[in-house]
Amino acid sequence: MITKATIDTVFETARVEEVIGDFVQLKRAGSNFKGLSPFSDERSPSFMVSPAKGIWKDFSSGKGGNSIAFVMEHEHFTYPEAIRYLARKYNIEIEETEQTNEEKANTDIRESMYLVSEFAKDYFHRTLLKSEEGKAIGLSYFKERGFTNETIEKFSLGYSPEAWDAFTKEALGKGYKLEFLESTGLTIAREDRPFDRFKSRVMFPIQSMSGRVLGFGGRILTNDKKAAKYLNSPESEIYHKSKVLYGIYQAKQSIAKLNNCFLVEGYTDVIQFNQSGIENVVASSGTALTPDQIRLINRLTKNITVLFDGDAAGLRASVRGIDLILEEGMNVKVCTFPDGEDPDSFAKKTSHDDLVAYLENNAKDFIQFKASLLMNEAKNDPIKKADLIRDMVVSISKIPDRIQREIYIQECSRIMDISEQVLVSTLAQLVQKDTLEVGKKQKQDYKPLEVVQSENPADAEKVDILYRLERKIIEMLLLYGDQTEEFEDVLLKSNGEGEIEHVVEKKEYKVFHRIYLSLQEDEVELANPLFRDIFNDLINYFLQNDGFSLEQYLMHLQPEFAQEVTDILMEDERLVMHNWEGQNIFPKYKKDTIGQNVSETILTLRWYLVGKIIEEIKSSITSESDNTEPMTMIRDYLGLTFAFSKKLGRVMSRF
Known part of the structure; x- marks a missing residue:
């Protein structure tokens, strides 16, 4: 149990604007700060922080409180978890009294899953650096990728041994319960005996914005064709892959400071960019980009630059995510790498200054990107060219801001050499169609209000x-x-x-x-x-x-x-x-x-x-x-x- 003296020290040390600034991009508004609500989907700031009063208020959701309340609400921490988190942030030593059996029994399921996941991260990392097998296989792989010791530490990279139940036996021996090893997906329970899900893989811990371990990604290093190259933790009480971005914990401060986020696909893309000195980068971890992931970035910046491999087929499959980004009212640019290159390989062989220059010089707005991507296919085929233009207008229709829509219509007209009036007319039809569909859905969901007259006015x-x-x-x-x-x-x-x-x-x-x-x-x-x-x-x-x-x-x-x-x-x-x-x-x-x-x-x-x-x-x-x-x-x-x-x-x- 955390002592009152420690709690008082945390309260006195924590600055509400610093705590919230790790999660929300705040801008000064007089003596206060304001930003977008982290608890609702909005485009105009309704979230206010008052350093003088030491409190925050989210006018869109009605939530409010002090720095502890924010961490509890945002990260779904218990009160002790929030105190521990802030104590770590401000390097405050935690004094504790011994827990009673009743207090230990009251530790909830989520906390137990977090504890198991944290133990697993430390175990895999220790195995990578200390065991002969880990150094010979896992560490050698990371060194071949060009990762330094500092990078390996920063991302807590690890290795899961080849033995079927090495991790499970270690965890059970340390007193962790099998039910939580199973619920986090670290262990697969069979009637005869439980075994490790990630055996013989290098490990990438997946962390929340606050640094809590939510799950893992594991890459196999053998040529076993029956096994998946990458394996992720299954969905659980603490891990929802559609709501998580790999690297967000390491990137959040840089994203807010530079007001831009680079979005890549894989773990090693994120790590290699970080090692090259570009820290404002996150990955969707191979899953299709989701609105929840975009909103996670939106809390820190309005600007996303999507980085794509040079593979044309992969590009066409990935552009669908652009419309989702536009729909959230964000500014999106796209940067592609030369054929045969991906963010990982390109960053590995490019100096920091050259990499920064390449990204600046080759980032295009989505209109230019779509035009350059699909124009070669259309060539002189009028039908394909018409489909391309219609596809571009569909993307423009997703933008909530009318002024931005008009500017992009003008840009599309110039690039594709087509009448602006035709594009405006097509855009109006698409916007009207979307409005009608929204109205139809609202009508289906509509329930007439009951007017209840008070018996005593x-x-x-x-x-x-x-x-x-x-x-x-x-x-x-x-x-x-x-x-x-x-x-x-x-x-x-x-x-x-x-x-x-x-x-x-x-x-x-x-x-x-x-x-x-x-x-x-x-x-x-x-x-x-x-x-x-x-x-x-x-x-x-x-x-x-x-x-x-x-x-x-x-x-x-x-x-x-x-x-x-x-x-x-x-x-x-x-x-x-x-x-x-x-x-x-x-x-x-x-x-x-x-x-x-x-x-x-x-x-x-x-x-x-x-x-x-x-x-x-x-x-x-x-x-x-x-x-x-x-x-x-x-x-x-x-x-x-x-x-x-x-x-x-x-x-x-x-x-």
Whole structure:
């Protein structure tokens, strides 16, 4: 069990913008940072990070919290996993107390699979470097490929021995359970005896963006025609090949920094490029490119350069992925290598400077690429040329941005020597067809909304108004609770003629103290259970600590409060996100009117509650009884509401 001292050190050291910056490309927006949501598919930034507050808010999904919450949400870590991850990132030594048997039993399945996978990575790597078989076969192979010791370490390359159950026996001997060896695909269980899936292969660990081992790719080195050249881990609870890119862990920082990602096919392509000094490269690992893989890159950059082998047949099979990239609203270029070369072989024999120059000089936009690829086939055949042009327009139709579509139409017209008007007309037909298909699907999925009338409309009204007022009280405690402000105490007195009038006295209070006393005075308890719990938690924090540190409070924020609290704290950042001031619209921020905000909210809540009392008294009036007393009470309470109305400058129709 991780000690509290270690957890506190992690919280105090971790910078939310640094933690999230490893996963999301962030751009400065005033004192904050913004970027694309990593939790939803979007093209306009709705993800905001506030370094000053130490929190983040995703306005598209509603999620939010501190740096720990982000790692837990993004990487699906447990709380201890997130602490360990950040401790490794910031080189913080983890102090632990011994786990109880109950705590060990509660370790979940996913964590057990991660632990097995991490053990396997270390075992294969150690076998490669330390065993005679590993050095003679596996290490020799990697050296022949030109990989240095530093590269082998960087990618944790390994070797699985030729013996049928070498790894499985080692893992079982170390106490790892067979069920997790099997569920990760490392071991194939048979009735007679279990055996290793990757026997006699060099091993490539496949890691998540945070560095967790998800699965493996293994390459056989013998000429066994019955065995697959490359073998990947099967789909599992932690490994989904359509959502993973090989090398993303090593490439993420370089991709974000250079604002471009090179996309290749194989493991060795990635490794060779890295060794050549180009680190912003990932691989689809031989699988067809998927939208999930593209979105993984989209979190870091909008620009992809797809690198293809010189093989023409392979090129035609690979261009389908380009349309998927365009559909995600990303910018795509294509670079091909000379015949007989692939990224691995070309990078191996080319210096860093020459490789960089080649990529810059030979990267084409997709229109030029498709034209150069298929034009030779079309030659003077008008039918084939028409098909080629139609294929190019189909790709253009996938682009969401209308301005980009028009520019590419102009480019296509110039390259293919065809009327721009014809291309525009064809594009319009394709876009309309796609729109109709989307509409048809939405119609099939459409379910008519049921209009449910509330049995008691007053109850619905009560929930809505109280929610807004109580939420505002929590907001003020979080934002200004420890600030001292001048408030007007309104003392209601009866004059000689029996009329209610108010006398104003000014006095300084801590904001939290003012709110707490006002609610206590009126014997008011917040109706919303979540707000009530947050209110009590905040008031206890204020009363028990000398000074309020929002950062310290958020560090240890209870998980059940996190989403609501971060939503409140990032409300002003929503205004920044939309850049209203850039459009000459100047929103009024809460900090400009703290005292007024607090006073108005308290008065409005009182006004609302008095209004409810009046309604209750009215409902008790009957024609059979003496109504003098209730009518007097109503008159007095109406006097209060008049005083509130005068103070607030509002009319009764507010409610």
